Amino acid sequence: LEVCVDSVASALTAAESGATRLELCAGLAVGGLTPSLGTFLAVRQRVTVPIMVLVRPRAGDFCYSTEEVEAMATDIALFRQNGAHGFVIGALTREGDVDVATCQHLLAAAGPQADTTFHRAFDVVRNPEASLERVIELGFRRLLTSGQAASVEGGLDLLCRLAAQAKGRIQLMPGGGVSESNLAHLLHATGVRAVHASASEPTPTAMSALSFGEHRVCSAARVRALSLIIRSQGQL
Template sequence: MQCPQVEVEICVDGVGSARNAAAGGASRLELCAGLALGGLSPSLGTLVTIKALVKLPVFVLVRPRAGDFCYSCDEVDLMEKDVTLFREHGADGIVLGALTRDGDVDKDICQRLIAAAKPLPVTFHRAFDLAAKPLEALEDIVALGCCRLLTSGQASSVDQGLPLLQKLAEQCRGRITLMPGGGVREDNLAALLRATGVRAVHASASRPAVPAQGTRALSLGSASQDQSWLECSVDRVRQLVVIAAEFTPSQ
C-alpha cells in the first residue's frame, strides 16, 4: 500500500489494536492506556511488546491520570521518569502537555519533560483543547520546539472545531504540524482535509470488541461499562488511509 502524503496516526491502547492499525496501513501509532478516559500513560511492557510486533513509529502518551492537565510536583517527577523510560525502551516520540491553573501552557513543566525526551520528537496533546487562549498557546508550543499539535479545535469533535482548526492551520503553516484529532471518521475526513489542508490526522478507528463467549456481565469497578471495550478496526484504518492517499495538500 502506498504511503499517503497525509499521515494517518492511529491511537491504540493495546496489542490487538496495534496489530490492526499496522495491518490497515497506519503511518504511525500513538500508544496509550485507558483510551476511554482520553488516554493515560501505558505500561512499559506494552511499549516493548508492540515495538517487537509492528514496524511503525510509536509515539507514547505521557499522562499520569485522568482529569485536568495541571500537575503536582510528584506527578511531574513521575512523568519525567516515564518519559525517560519510554525513550530508553524504544519509543519513537513522546506525546505530552501541561497547563497552568489559568489555562496557559505550563512552559516550565513542558520544558522539563521535553528535555527528558531528547532527542525524540514531541507532540503536544489535547491539553491544548482546554487552553484559555488557543492562538497564544500555539505560539508557546512552537517556541517549546514541539513537532506536532494534536487538537480537535477546542471542541468535542473536529466537525464542531473546524473554524478554529482552519485558523490554527494557517498559523501553523511551515512551523509545526497541525494534526486534527477527535471524531475523525471515514465520512468526514475528506471534508476536513479540504477545509484545512493539513498533512496529518489522528483517529482511533475503533469498533466494539467481541467479548469471549460465556463472559459474565459483572462490573469490576465504578464504571458501568468496564466489561466492554473498543478495538482498532483494520477496515476502518484502511478506509482512512485510502481517503488520505487520494488527497493532495495544497501546500
C-alpha cells in the same frame, strides 16, 4: 495517518492496515493514559511504524503536581531507553495556559532527537492563538487538537485559523471524531498533512456473566478506509 491504540492487538491491526504512526496509550475510554512498559515492548517487537507514547499519569485535568511531573519524566526516560520514537505530552497552568516550565522539563527528559506532540490539553486552553505560539516556541514538532470542540467537525473553523497561523512552523494534526464521513472535507478545508484517529469499534466481551464496561478495538476496515481517503487526497 496516526492511529491511537491502547492494546497490543489494536496496535497490530492498525500497523497492518495502513497506519503510518501509532500513538500508544492505555485507557482510551478516559482520554488516554500512560501505557505500561510491557505493553510498549510487546508492540515495539511486532511493528515497524513509529510509536509515539502518551505520557499522562491520570485522568482529569492537565495541571500536575511536582511529584506527578517527576513521575512523567521518569516514564519518558524509561520509554526512551527502550526505543520509543517520540512522546505525546502536555501540561497546563491553573489559569488554563500552557505550563511552559513543566513542558520544558518533560521535553528535556525526552531529549532533542525525540519526536514530540503537544496533546489535546490544548483543547481546554483559554487562548488558543497565544497557546499555539507557546507550543511552537517550546519546540514541539506537532500539535494534536480537535479545534477546542467535541469533534473536529465542531472545531473546523478554529482548526483552519490555527493552520493559517502556524504557517508550517509546526505540524497541525486534527484529532477527535475523525471518521470516514468527515475526513475528506477536513483535509480539503484545513490543508493539514496529518490526522489522528482511533478508528475503533466495540468488541464483545469474552466473559459470559460479568461486564466492566465496553471494550473497543481498532478496526482494520476503518483504518484501511481512512488511509484510502488520505491517499486519494494526495496527503499520504
